[in-house]
Amino acid sequence: MAKCDEGYLCEVCGHEVDHIVESDLYLRYILGLVDPEVLHIASERHLHCNPTFAQYIVHAEFPPVTVEGDFDKRRLDADFVASREQEITAGYTRLLEVAATDTPILEMRINRKT
Template sequence: MARCDQGYLCIVCGEEVDNIEDSALYLRYIIGEVREEELQEQPEYHIRCNPALAQFIVDAEFEPVSVEGTFDKRELDPAETRLRETLVTKGWNRLRIVKREQLPVSEFPLKLESDNR
């Protein structure tokens, strides 16, 4: 997770994002929101530093995150919320597999039913 010697710094808290399973950038790449060629250009932040994203991870291994106000998932359409929870949770679990198996970046993304990856 190093960008040269400095590493990826979180644009929210300023701390280094040491572990890939904490990386919102790579989570967004895995779920198809960031293309591989954008990884060096997009800002990095810890997943928990973006509660609007983190709230959609629903897993016993991930401490739940709540959001108040406009971006609160409880205020969204329940069907859309379930879809987003499924996608983001699968993405977060994929981050853990990527780390454990030390996969190459090209193999990070989820194989989504809607595409031919």
């Protein structure tokens, strides 16, 4: 099978990332952490395959993720954790909105205050 026929494979587990709501890549894109020019060549992961990032999603549609060790959010500064949870959960909420519509890729990102 040609690479272009495989879809997006998770660099961690090797399985296909079937839906945008499972996509670490598209969540990072929505948050402005991935440039649109590299979106098609950037590495993909399932959100649950990137637990240090996914632990900050606090949403009824997303099962909680717990991380053990130094990057466990329970061991980090409470203000930092609250800020990350707000930012990443807002991105996940936007990801759900995008999945439910035909939003053009350049309009997917969250509008950030500058």
